[in-house]
Amino acid sequence: MTFEKLLVANRGEIAVRIIRTARELGLRTVLAASEPDATSYAAELADEVEVIGPAAAGKSYLNTEAVLGAATATGCDAVHPGYGFLSENAGFARAVADAGMIWIGPAAGAIELMGDKSRARQAAEDAGVPTFRGSHGSLSPDNDAAAIAEEVGYPLVVKASAGGGGRGIRLVTGPEELESTLGMARAEAQGAFGDASVYLEQFVSAARHVEVQILGDGEHVIHLGDRDCSLQRRQQKVVEEAPAPGLPEAVRTKILSSSIELGKLCSYSGLGTVEFLYDPESHEAAFIEMNTRLQVEHPVTEMITGLDLVREQILVARDGRLRLTQQDITFSGHAFEFRVNAEDPTNNFMPSPGTLSRLDWPGGPGIRVDSGVVAGSVVAPFYDSLLAKLIVWDSRREDTITRSLRALGELRIEGVKTTLPLLQAVLSRTEVRNAEHSTKFIESTPDLLGVSS
Amino acid sequence: MADIISPLPGIFYRKPAPDKEPFASEGDRIEAGQAIGMVEIMKQFSEVRSEVSGTLERFAVEDAGAVNPGDVIAVVAEQ
Numbered sequence: 436m437t438f439e440k441l442l443v444a445n446r447g448e449i450a451v452r453i454i455r456t457a458r459e460l461g462l463r464t465v466l467a468a469s470e471p472d473a474t475s476y477a478a479e480l481a482d483e484v485e486v487i488g489p490a491a492a493g494k495s496y497l498n499t500e501a502v503l504g505a506a507t508a509t510g511c512d513a514v515h516p517g518y519g520f521l522s523e524n525a526g527f528a529r530a531v532a533d534a535g536m537i538w539i540g541p542a543a544g545a546i547e548l549m550g551d552k553s554r555a556r557q558a559a560e561d562a563g564v565p566t567f568r569g570s571h572g573s574l575s576p577d578n579d580a581a582a583i584a585e586e587v588g589y590p591l592v593v594k595a596s597a598g599g600g601g602r603g604i605r606l607v608t609g610p611e612e613l614e615s616t617l618g619m620a621r622a623e624a625q626g627a628f629g630d631a632s633v634y635l636e637q638f639v640s641a642a643r644h645v646e647v648q649i650l651g652d653g654e655h656v657i658h659l660g661d662r663d664c665s666l667q668r669r670q671q672k673v674v675e676e677a678p679a680p681g682l683p684e685a686v687r688t689k690i691l692s693s694s695i696e697l698g699k700l701c702s703y704s705g706l707g708t709v710e711f712l713y714d715p716e717s718h719e720a721a722f723i724e725m726n727t728r729l730q731v732e733h734p735v736t737e738m739i740t741g742l743d744l745v746r747e748q749i750l751v752a753r754d755g756r757l758r759l760t761q762q763d764i765t766f767s768g769h770a771f772e773f774r775v776n777a778e779d780p781t782n783n784f785m786p787s788p789g790t791l792s793r794l795d796w797p798g799g800p801g802i803r804v805d806s807g808v809v810a811g812s813v814v815a816p817f818y819d820s821l822l823a824k825l826i827v828w829d830s831r832r833e834d835t836i837t838r839s840l841r842a843l844g845e846l847r848i849e850g851v852k853t854t855l856p857l858l859q860a861v862l863s864r865t866e867v868r869n870a871e872h873s874t875k876f877i878e879s880t881p882d883l884l885g886v887s888s
Numbered sequence: 889m890a891d892i893i894s895p896l897p898g899i900f901y902r903k904p905a906p907d908k909e910p911f912a913s914e915g916d917r918i919e920a921g922q923a924i925g926m927v928e929i930m931k932q933f934s935e936v937r938s939e940v941s942g943t944l945e946r947f948a949v950e951d952a953g954a955v956n957p958g959d960v961i962a963v964v965a966e967q
Contacts, residue, residue, distance in 0.1 A: 471954075491899045491952040493906070629907075777930070786930035788897055816897040817954065820930040 438512035438537055438753060442467055443481065444502050445517030447807030448823055449729070450477035453515050456745040462513075467505045469495035471815050476808055485509050490817045496520045499527045506536060513537035513752070515745075519819070522728040523550060539752045541705045541727045542653075548701055549725040553596040553634040559722040562697040564709070565689065567721040569636035574617070583635060584613050590638040593620040597628035599724050601670030606638060641873040642712040644672075645679045645720060647694035648736045649707050650747055652757040656698035658691045659736050659744070660766055663870075666861055668784070668877045673854070674861060675732035675772045677739050680832055680870035682713065686720050697725065704755075706733070706748045712874075731774070731824070734805060738770035738828040769832040771839050776820040779852035781885065787852035788816035797845035801828040801838055814851050822853065832870075836862060857883060890940045892962045894955040898929035900936070902951040910951075911935075916944045924962055927955060942966040 440463045443453050450466060454477060457464045466481035471490050478484045485505040488495030495501065497520055506514055514531045516522035516539070525546040531538040540546070549555045553573040560566050568587045573596050574580055584591060584607070593616055595603030605620045607613055617633065625631040644667065648659040663679035664672045679687070694709040708730045710723040733744045742764075751757055778784040794810040806823035808814065814822065827842055829835040843859050860883050866872045877883050894900065902910040902925045912924040923935040924944065938944075945963040949955055 489952075490954040494952055626905075786932055788930070816929045817899055818930065 439463060440465065440509070440511045440513070441539075441749075442485075442502070442506040442509070442511040442514045442536075443477070443517070444496070444506075444514055445520055445522075446472050446475065446477060446496065446818060447821060448805050449517040449731070449807075450475075451480060451807055452805055453517060453745055454480045456743055456749065457515075459743075460746065460749060462749075465505065465509045465511055467496075467502050469817070471813075471817065476806070476812055483509055490815070492520065492818065499524070499530060502527070503530055503534060506531070507534060511536060513539060513749075515539040515749070516728065518728050518731055523726070525550065537752050539705070539749055541651075541703055541707060545701045545703055545707075546727045549707075549727050550599070551596055552594060552599055552724055553632065555724055556634070556636075556722065558700060559693075559697055559709075559725075562693060562700040564693040564697050564722045565711075565720055567637040567639065567712070567719075570634045573632035573634050580617060580635070581610060581613060584610065587635050587637050592636050592638050593617060593633050594636055595620065595624035595628055595630070596632040596634060597624060597630040603627060603633075639712055639714050639721075641716070641875065642714050643679075643872075644710065644723075644874050645682065645690065645713045646708050646710045646730075647690050648730070648733070648744075649694050649698045649703065649709060650744075650751065650757065650759070651698045651703040651705065651707070652751050652755060653702045653704040654699075655757050655760075656695045656703055657757065657759060657761045657764060658695055659740055659742065659764060661687060661690065662732055662735055664732060665872055665874050666867070666877060667874050672732065673774055673877060674858065675735055676832075676835075677735035677770050678766065679713075681715065683718055686713065686718060690720050705751055706730075706744060715871075715873075731821075732772050734803065734824060734826045735770040735772045738803070738826060739766050739768055740764060741767070768828055768830045769835045770826060770828045771835055773825040773827075773839070773843065773858045774821055774854070775823045775825060775846070775848070775858070776854045777814045777822050777851045778820050778854055780854055780857045781852075784854070785852075786816065786820055788814045789851040790814070791848065791850040793847055793849035795845070795847040796823075797825070797842035799838075799842070801835075802826075802842050803828070822848075822851075833868070836868060889945065890938075890942070890964045890966050891960045892924060892936060892938055892964060894927055894936065894949075894959045894961050895957060896927050896929050896934060897956050898927045898954075900949045900951070900953055900955045900961055901926050901928065902947070912944050914944055914946050918942060918944050918964055936961055938962075938964050940964055940966045 487501040525543040666674040803826040
């Protein structure tokens with residue numbers, strides 16, 4: 436199947452990112468934009484802009500009819516959803532395919548399977564992916580939850596089957612709390628996700644977040660290495676790196692090969708990320724969830740593989756087959772990604788919309804900037820606060836840290852507050868330099884939360 | 889009459905979630921400190937409260953409408 440015109444159903448830096456690769460592939464691009472985004476940097480770069488609704492995402496970027504309507508009205512024959520918004524909406528993926536267009540992503544069935552966190556966990560187990568001790572699938576009302584909880588061991592967590600991304604999780608420290616917490620968790624899950632089913636899983640206190648990038652064509656699946664995204668705040672990644680530091684080779688080999696098996700088991704096509712928690716004490720890695728889309732932090736993988744992941748993603752959707760084999764993938768050096776958000780770290784990370792009066796990006800060897808804004812851009816209050824990503828490569832991790840501090844020092848943004856001081860402070864910590872930090876590091880280090888510029 | 893002003897830029901919502909009942913409706917009795925909606929700024933939500941007690945006369949912003957700081961969101965007849 437071939438196509439010529441791509442609808443970019445997203446905004447900000449990822450819309451810019453997709454438009455760039457589409458242009459290199461000779462594709463025309465249509466940006467589906469909300470009213471305030473019709474004059475954005477992404478809109479300037481796109482060949483055409485189709486306004487899909489007012490500012491509120493629910494009436495524009497999340498409005499499947501409006502987005503689909505924009506694609507058909509402009510004669511697009513493919514849709515790239517980016518990340519967030521409709522990217523993991525199986526119904527939308529199906530509607531795009533039913534309308535005769537190519538969906539740049541996995542089949543709707545794979546999105547559905549991985550969207551149900553208890554089914555996903557079961558699939559991971561079936562594929563030989565290591566999982567933490569837990570209930571096998573969702574707890575049904577006639578399951579003896581207390582007996583299963585005893586087997587899993589306390590402390591444990593109750594997770595919503597329809598949750599994910601850190602949402603819908605409750606801690607249970609002992610058997611006396613189990614019944615009441617299960618009740619609350621089911622009610623919350625029903626309210627938040629419209630699905631009351633929950634499952635139990637072992638609790639890990641100080642773990643690292645490690646993930647594997649896979650790429651498949653429904654039959655063949657390869658890995659593009661691993662990343663570490665342990666530097667998080669409120670379950671949101673702040674800094675990511677590739678490859679994951681301090682991972683024993685046996686653990687790395689296990690998560691890479693079993694992620695491929697999971698991809699094969701669900702006939703995975705396109706880019707996907709298998710996420711793990713790694714416990715550095717016990718040297719155990721275990722499955723958290725799989726994201727069935729392009730990931731925000733994909734550039735660190737691009738820097739160490741020399742590949743354009745968006746290009747491979749589009750080509751596999753178009754051609755239906757991978758043009759790369761595992762032997763084609765080689766790794767070189769170390770990369771970091773820093774998320775620059777319009778938030779004020781001196782004021783509890785209060786969102787900081789405004790107009791960018793000055794914007795000077797760093798340069799020099801090994802520096803890449805993926806930005807959704809330019810000097811003069813208006814940072815609207817309506818959407819995610821991510822302005823841009825600074826990506827830094829060097830041959831060794833310690834050199835990449837040195838180069839990153841140099842690059843962050845050159846970055847000047849005026850007109851809005853940004854998380855730049857947090858990024859600099861994080862990178863200066865010995866825990867981070869020695870790769871001894873867990874996912875709780877930023878939030879449990881008060882010095883980092885009150886950083887001043 | 890007392891105006892309820894948006895302290896923030898963002899999107900004003902009358903319901904805590906799309907499938908939930910609105911915080912308040914026109915004609916409702918409102919107590920001082922009661923939430924009448926919320927404003928979303930960059931995925932963070934803040935409740936918007938009435939400083940006075942009275943009757944909610946009208947909303948000046950539609951549900952899921954964009955607001956700027958200082959915009960009148962609703963008008964309350966003090967009682």
